[in-house]
Amino acid sequence: MQISLKPCKDPSTIASDCLVVMSNGQLNGSLNALNDATDDAIAALLKRGDFSGKLAETLYLPIISGLRAKRLLIVGCGDGKTLSEADADKILNTAIDFMNKKDCKDCCLLLEDLHIDGRKSPWLLQRCAQLLEVSTYRYSETLSKAKPAASLRRAVLQGSNSEGNRRAIIDGQSTAGGINIARRLGDLPGNICTPDFLAKESRKLARQFDTIKVSVLDEKKMQQLGMGALLSVSAGSEQPARLIAIEYQGSAKKQPPHVLVGKGVTFDTGGISLKPGAKMDEMKYDMCGAASVVGTLHAVASAELKVNVVGIVAAAENMPSGRATKPGDVVTSMSGQTIEILNTDAEGRLVLCDALSYADRYKPASVIDIATLTGACVVALGKHAIGLFSNQHDFAQELQRCGEDARDRAWPMPLWDEYQPQLDSNFADMANIGGPEAGSVTAACFLSRFCKDYRWAHLDIAGAAWNSGANKGATGRPVGLLFNYLQSKADN
Incomplete structure (x- = not known):
């Protein structure tokens, strides 16, 4: 899989097959910026009770105006200020599995609202890169008809373009390989x-x-x-x-x-x-x-x-x-x-x-x-x-x-x-x-x-x-x- 790192920017301008944002069910961080770009469409969905933000809950919007991304996936991160490492894995795997089931070819994961207890940004980037690459594994060698490959082929991770962050993605992909x-x-x-x-x-x-x-x-x-x-x-x-x-x-x-x-x-x-x-x-x-x-x-x-x-x-x-x-x-x-x-x-x-x-x-x-x-x-x-x-x-x-x-x-x-x-x-x-x-x-x-x-x-x-x-x-x-x-x- 091709995994790249890009600094934070206005999420509404990100061109992607699927834009992934993590949320506790409140209009803050990246979700607030996306809501502004969509004329309060997300706020309406939250008010209606379509998404509460509980851990690994999903709200999938296959079509939404105001964004350059074709699809929007909101994944719940619970109501705590920080997450455990196990919680982070659950959120990331939920997002990756969901996108593969929806045949998304590429994605952008907005990670700024994920705060892992005791861990800094490189740890999360390395873990995310590893889980993305691991998800591509398919055993087909002794099958007469090969299993379909994972649809996800490219991913952009949100983060500062520092040497430590770049190294983290390399190490995560290498580990997964x-x-x-x-x-x-x-x-x-x-x-x-x-x-x-x-x-x-x-x-x-x-x-x-x-x-x-x-x-x-x-x-x-x-x-x-x-x-x-x-x-x-x-x-x-x-x-x-x-x-x-x-x-x-x-x-x-x-x-x-x-x-x-x-x-x-x-x-x-x-x-x-x-x-x-x-x-x-x-x-x-x-x-x-x-x-x-x-x-x-x-x-x-x-x-x-x-x-x-x-x-x-x-x-x-x-x-x-x-x-x-x-x-x-x-x-x-x-x-x-x-x-x-x-x-x-x-x-x-x-x-x-x-x-x-x-x-x-x-x-x-x-x-x-x-x-x-x-x-x-x-x-x-x-x-x-x-x-x-x-x-x-x-x-x-x-x-x-x-x-x-x-x-x-x-x-x-x-x-x-x-x-x-x-x-x-x-x-x-x-x-x-x-x-x-x-x-x-x-x-x-x-x-x-x-x-x-x-x-x-x-x-x-x-x-x-x-x-x-x-x-x-x-x-x-x-x-x-x-x-x-x-x-x-x-x-x-």
Whole structure:
């Protein structure tokens, strides 16, 4: 979508397919100027009770004289002086959805009457640009007839033409572009989105951006590096595993990179510990951590952030066969630690632990792994919050703040030593599961054993990565959180 920024002016002179104004139901701000231009037509509608201004209420005028705009959409912003971030999202999404349903091709959003509690103009502009761009996503790749594209193609946002505001729109669109890439990869079926497909999609980034280079390790190379944990997951599949490294250089080479590690299990049957059949089709989403890494690298490169980032995708397919890993098998990880596999459906931590060991070679400033790791996290936090674990308390707090700023929220979870004994094994250095209690915590405890030498956080996105039911589809989370974190680390 083409999104531009223009300073405030007389709204009645704005030529647009649809002019959008936010109002509390009173004749003030932009609405008052529009009322003057329309010979009190809006005042008459308010007096008649056609619009009260309650949150996300709409009044649509497809034809109105006195304005250069073809249509006018008034969206209620409630009766408070300031709005919450959630309220702002509701208002903006209501306006965007309404215009797409009315087949508007372009629009101008008058934002001066939206005041978000604790936020300044750049935050609102970035959020608006992001929601506009996200709204363009349509999944059509495996449909015989493509879904109609979003009608909105151009948008003008009202605001001063400052460097900060211009930057905000770039960052908002870049974030949304990454979110939509992550959604597409997640929504693709497992017979298309294989480990090799993820490698192919990653290489596209290197062709698109001079700042990115990509390398891919095959199973032979992984075997040489001792990645027995990761390879135990792909052992039963016809699809070979791949370890993909996406390196973005936006700052000086001497600057240590921030590393993102994504779980890329492109389909998860559970292996020999076979999952129930109900909803197993949704296990194509078990690579959404990897998808978010690819999407975030695209967003960072699009925004040209002055920071060094490495994305590592640990890609494998978990299938049962005569070659598959069995419960009770013991494997040796790249770190040299041995693992008794008590449940082959706890495979995400196995692909991640070797990828986390591999991350150490980059001498990282920080490492964040992202994974649809545990059903226990869904039970604990539902779909709204991402589970956040870290070996450094201040890092967890930092990421939580970034999630709040990005409207992509995470919630800190314990990573106490008292949980570690649940992973004890009589036959290996550790087991890959810790019993029925605190499943998301013991999974994070398992990963913590492979990243003691650097600043590390784990994001369990099992509840947040996709929606089920009528609106089934990938969400693209946590690209917003990750971009916001990397943006905060960029050189100014």
